[in-house]
Amino acid sequence: TGTAVANPNPLGAALEAMLGAGAAALTAWQQAIVAAVFELCLVAVMVAIELLGHWRAPPATAGPARPVEASAPVVGGASAAPAAALPPPRKARAKAASTKAGSVKGFFRNYIFPAEDGERVDIKTMVDTYRGWCAGQGLTPVKLDAFLDEIERLCGKLGVRIEPGADQRVYAHGVKIEAPAAVRIT
Numbered sequence: 795t796g797t798a799v800a801n802p803n804p805l806g807a808a809l810e811a812m813l814g815a816g817a818a819a820l821t822a823w824q825q826a827i828v829a830a831v832f833e834l835c836l837v838a839v840m841v842a843i844e845l846l847g848h849w850r851a852p853p854a855t856a857g858p859a860r861p862v863e864a865s866a867p868v869v870g871g872a873s874a875a876p877a878a879a880l881p882p883p884r885k886a887r888a889k890a891a892s893t894k895a896g897s898v899k900g901f902f903r904n905y906i907f908p909a910e911d912g913e914r915v916d917i918k919t920m921v922d923t924y925r926g927w928c929a930g931q932g933l934t935p936v937k938l939d940a941f942l943d944e945i946e947r948l949c950g951k952l953g954v955r956i957e958p959g960a961d962q963r964v965y966a967h968g969v970k971i972e973a974p975a976a977v978r979i980t
Contacts, residue, residue, distance in 0.1 A: 896928035896935050898944040909970035917956070917964045920945065923971050 801807050806821040901924050906915070921941060928935040935941070945966070949956050955967040 896924065896931060896933035898924065898936060898941055899948065901927050902945070902948050905971055905973065906966075906969050907972050909968055911968070913970055914959075914965040914967045915969055915971055917942070917945070917966060920966065920971065 803821055805824070905923060905927065906920070909915075921938065924941060925935045936944070946956060948954075949966055949969075954969055956964060957967065958964050
């Protein structure tokens, strides 16, 4: 019927021939090393996911989601915008969004300054100041999640700790909010 397998572990036999040791011992060591490398890779991936932020599943929608314009008139419960209108091409959407959205990095660069030891800024205050800055500039603030992600990234780059306080609020330590020199009233 079939031929018998000459060697059930050819890699073990090759190792035994090269090193002169028992095939079983060498195979056991090989398997232990491979398992350890696999575990280290798995831990590295898990740490990377934690450092980069949690996975976010895209919202389940039946079709492409389009926000309804606040300025679009509503007639009889339906928007007056044509139903067959398609969203603009991707490049046009990205360009329009980049010209209208308030830059978190620009806000951070102009309003967040190093502070004395022990000073801290409530993240909610930072969000409110950012929204006020956007309103003053005629810009649309980015969504809260995007703002928080960007603030976390910028603070991480600058070594600013973000931690919850005893009052259940989240604080950025070692910074203060201050109007830039060109805007300050003296």
